[in-house]
Amino acid sequence: MPGGCSRGPAAGDGRLRLARLALVLLGWVSSSLTSSAPSTSSASFLASAVSAQPPLPGQCPQPCECSEAARTVKCVNRNLTEVPADLPHYVRNLFLTGNQLAVLPAGAFARRPPLAELAALNLSGSSLEAVCADAFEHLPSLRQLDLSHNPLVNLSAFAFSGSNASFSAPSPLVELMLNHIVPPDDERQNRSFEGMVAAALRAGQALRGLRRLELASNHFLYLPRDVLAQLPGLRHLDLRNNSLVSLTYVSFGNLTHLESLHLEDNALKVLHNGTLAELQSLPHVRVFLDNNPWVCDCQMADMVAWLKETEVVQGKARLTCAFPEKMRNRALLELNSSHLECDPILPPSLQTSYVFLGIVLALIGAIFLLVLYLNRKGIKKWMHNIRDACRDHMEGYHYRYEINADPRLTNLSSNSDV
Structure with missing residues (x-):
């Protein structure tokens, strides 16, 4: 279990400035009172004091690469254990990938002056196990956040909304990438991973402006009923490469702006009438259903009829049966009611x-x-x-x-x- 959530150490830039000023004044006073010391020693003392201070705002942190023209800072594969405290104020694109951050505490990016222009933050593959409440506060322009490929044991319900979600302003996030953030089975602490992610997505209606959400490769077995309830502006939803067996409990009806829904490489066996009606009611959506183990029995009849009429499903001619054995690799669009029987034929394992x-x-x-x-x-x-x-x-x-x-x-x- 990662360390507890606490406010980031980088929030004390004001204290650093005060300490720097006190040190300079101390050097000046000591040089004035010590008349026997030569002036060269006083000058060297002041020079060493100034040189010992942290880099001024606007300078590049030592382990990073900076481009002021591109407004980009890259701290990639540096084995950092915390977010650098001296990030330049001009940064718009920040890459902190391939590090050893472990915990992202509250106020991890709080600075004075604030990082007001930071719009894209990439934290993928940084061994993050905990993202605390208020971890992204004081980032008013943050539009794109990538937390993919981190084994998140603890994703706070207020990670994106702030601990006072009912009073705080909506998050500026437009794109949120949470691909492959599933922790190892022995570290889940007997809690539902799907429920933890859903709580972070719906807390305080903070993500109402979110347009892209990626949740691929997370081994989801199901989607909680209200996981999408507070995301009315969503346009792109990526759920590919999970283990979803049904969409019965999740509702897409409020996603009236949804343009693409990726459900490839799951464990879907059939889509029932309620789901079919919701997808058909969305005016702009394109649905991708490739590589699912469709069971072609009598329960598939409604879905086959829907596929033949709808233009919502992209590449629907590629959809084929996986069960029963006699129907394997048969295209769904080629089936009719006489092919779809509920025989008592069981899968080989059963x-x-x-x-x-x-x-x-x-x-x-x-x-x-x-x-x-x-x-x-x-x-x-x-x-x-x-x-x-x-x-x-x-x-x-x-x-x-x-x-x-x-x-x-x-x-x-x-x-x-x-």
């Missing part, structure tokens, strides 16, 4: 499971018969005892019946009782 279950039950049955055979004498004696007991009971009932049926025997029985 067939193997039933065969194994049959073998186990047969073995249990054989053991039971063997136990009966080994105890056959005791079982035979037990059955004889039951038979004799039943016979005695039946004879008693038969005797009573004969007495009750014959009046003479009844009277005789009554007199004998007397």
